[in-house]
Amino acid sequence: MRLALPASGLVLALAAGCITSDVTGRRQLMLVSQDEEIELGAQAWRETLAGAKVVASGAAAERVRRVGGAIAAVTGKNYQWEFTLVDDPQTVNAFCLPGGKVAVYSGILSLMRNDDELAVVIGHEIAHATCRHGGERISQNVLVNMGLQVADLLVANRSEQVRALTNGALGMGASLGVLLPYSREHEYEADEHGLRYMHKAGYDPHAAEAFWGTMLKLSEGKEPPEFTSTHPATANRIERMRALAMELKKQ
DSSP states (O other): OTTHHHHHHHHHHHHHSEEEOTTTOOEEEOOSOHHHHHHHHHHHHHHHHHTSOEEOSSHHHHHHHHHHHHHHTTSOOOOOOEEEEEOOTTOOOEEEETTTEEEEEHHHHTTOOSHHHHHHHHHHHHHHHHTTHHHHHHHHHHHHHHHHHHHHHHTTTSOHHHHHHHHHHHHHHHIIIIIHHHHHHHHHHHHHHHHHHHHHTTOOTTHHHHHHHHHHHHHTTTOOOGGGSSSOOHHHHHHHHHHHHHHHHHO
16 A cells, blocks of 8 residues: 555656647646746746846846847747846856746856847747746656655665665666756757747847857866766757758748
C-alpha cells in the first residue's frame, strides 16, 4: 500500500498533466494552471525588483521598453507585459518570468550594437514565457520528486548507506537524463520562437549570429560540456539560428 499510493499518483500526474503547446506544438507536462504560473511569476518579479537598481527613465530604459513592446505585440499573448532595465554592469544577463515580466541588465545591454541585437535577447526571453517553460519546469521537478519518493520506498528496508547511494544516483540520473536535456530544449525553443517573433516585429534575425558570436568570444574556454549544462553549447545555437535566419529572410 505504501508503494501503490505514490506510484499511482505518478501515473495520474502523467495522464492528467499533459497539454499541447499552442506555440511549439510540442506535448508538455503541465501540473500548474496558467493563472497559477502567472501569479508565481508576478510574486517573483516583485521580490526581484525590490532588491534591484531599476532604471525607470532615460534613453536606455526607453529603448528596452520600445523593443520589448514591439515584439510582445506580435506574440498574440495578452499578458501584462513589463520590460525593465536593471543597472548592474557586472551582470551579463536578461530573464523573463511567467506572465511576461522581462528584465534586461545593463551588463548585457552594453554588448549590443543595435536594436536588432537587443531584439534577439528580448525575443528569446519573451519566447520562454509564451512557451510556458516556467510552468513546465515546475511540473518536471514535481514529477521527478514523486519518482524519487517511489524509488526511496523500494529500498526502504535497506541500510541507510544503500538508500543514500540509491537516491544520490537516481537524483544525478534525473538531472542529467531529464531536467538538463529539457532545459536545453527550452533554450533551443526560445531561440527559435524568439527569432520568429523579432522577424515578425520587423527586426533582422541575422543579428542573432552577431550577438551570439560576441557571447561565444566572452565564454571561450569557460563553457562546461553541453550534457552537464542547462544551456546548449553556444556554437550549436549559432549554427541553428543562422539556418533559421536564412529561412526567415526568404519568406
